[in-house]
Amino acid sequence: MLSPEQKYDLVARRQSFLTPEDAESLKKLLSEKEQPKIAWETAPTGKPHVGYFVPLTKLVDFLRAGLHVTVYYMDVYGFIVNYIHSMETVEYRRQYYHHLVSAILTSLGVPLENMHFVNESSLSYDPAFVKDSHKLCAIMTQQDAKDITDEVGQTKMLSPMLCAVQQSLSEPYLDLDIQFGGEDQVGLFNHAKRFIPLLGYRQREHVMNVIVAGLDGLKMSSSKPAETKIEFLDPPSVVAAKISAASCPAGEVAQNGVxxxxxxxxxxxxxxxxxxxxxxxxxxxxxxxDLHAVQRPFATVDAPEGSIFSIGGRHFPSYEALEKGFVSGVIGPEDLKAAVVAAFNEVLAPIQDIYTKSRAWQEVEELAYPGGCNGH
Structure with a gap:
């Protein structure tokens, strides 16, 4: 049995909060409720890149903390934010996301029966949800909707302005205690924190993971050029070529994509x-x-116990130690790149194996992203 402190350490590691007070509120929740409900919400738009490992790896921590964990596929949100594509295309993308998310979680050691998967469309056409969406629209200004993200703030279309309504209402309709997302969700989480109590529902907790930089050292995005990001289905030679060409200035940490x-x-x-x-x-x-083999850290067999990474014959027990070695010149860019290539190809292999054996996944990929387009 984990203590509330142990649960908090698992839930909060590598996470940020909207305010310092939210950290204390989360501690209180974890001490009072045996199995809080948390959801990671994702809109099926562009083809996911390896940055999605970050939230999905975090779901493992939530399961270890004893939380009730849901992946919420925001298919309605995915349509209204990416309105140039049909509802049918968005549905194919939702299916593609589910194949991929399931494969990633399986590769991370998560038995899928321990997870919950919900489609937004199964909730948002319910009369009560529709009524609440109208109530929410009636107490929001247009600027409230535009403030949630730059994407919505710059749109000339109406539908993206409804995104905050859809996502905020997921909290009461999934009966969540915690909503989880990336640090780019600050506007959406603040919207929910402000408006959901005005509808008579309790305020939820929010935790956020870091947004991964691309290989160019800048924010990764599904809409950016392919060479700036690693795709889940990239073969080993492509992974090696992308990382070989990536930004990795010797001794420098800032804008170092690798x-x-x-x-x-x-x-x-x-x-x-x-x-x-x-x-x-x-x-x-x-x-x-359900794993077919024991998964070891990215350290060689001769590494001391507790090592999490081996690079160029040296072994490191933490990222901090590794970064120090890179900054001091103990590790050079080429050795770093070689180790990162090997690690990525190892974690991608089981996912690609599932894809190769799944005719359904392959067929829906062509329907979701015809001609290999990335979705934007």
Whole structure:
């Protein structure tokens, strides 16, 4: 049985909050409720890149903390924000996302029966949801809607201005205690925090993960050129070519795309693998039961116990130690890139194996992203 402090440490690691007070509010929730409900909400738009490892790896922490974890596919949101595509196309993309998310979670050691998956469209056409959406629209200004993200703020269309309404109402209609998303969700989370109580519902907690930089050292996005990001289905040679050409100035951390992806994507996976080997999976007692092989951290077999990464014959127990080695010149860019290539190809292999064996996933990919388009 985990203590409230242990639960908080799992839920809050690598997360940020809207305000410092929200951290205390989360501690109170975890001490008072045995199994709080949390959801990660994702809109099926562009083809996901490896930045999606960050929230999905975090779901493992939530399961270890004993939370009730839901993936919420925002198919209605995906249509109104990306209105140039038909509802039918968005539905194919939702199916593609579900195939991919399921494969990623499986590769991370999560038995899918421990997860909950909900489609937004199964809730948002309910008469009560529609009525609440009208009530919410009646107490919001147009500026309130535009303030949630730059994308909505710059639109000339009406439908994207309804995105905040759709996402905020997910909190009461999923009966959530916590909504989880990226730091780019600040506007949406503040909207929910402000407006949902005005409809008579309780205020929820919000936690946010870091947004991963692309290989160019800048924000990764599905709409950016392919060479700036690694796709989940990129073959090993493509992964190697992209990382080889990536921004990785010797001794520099700022705008270093390779070091950033190691820190934000690979290190959390490696640390969770080490914890699983030590039996430190908390409430998630069946974690790893469906894996075909024992997953080790990204350290060589001769590395000291507790190492999470090996680079150029050197072993590191933490990201901080690794970064220090890079800044001091102990690790050079080429050795760093080689280790990152090997690690990414290892984590992508089981996902690609599931894809290769799934005719349904392959067929829906062509319907969702015809001709290999990325979705924008």
């Amino acid at each position: 070091l950033g992806m190691l820190r934000d994507v690979l290190v959390p996976i490696s640390e969770q693998r080490l914890e699983r080997l030590r039996g430190q999976t908390g409430a998630h007692v069946t974690e790893g039961k």
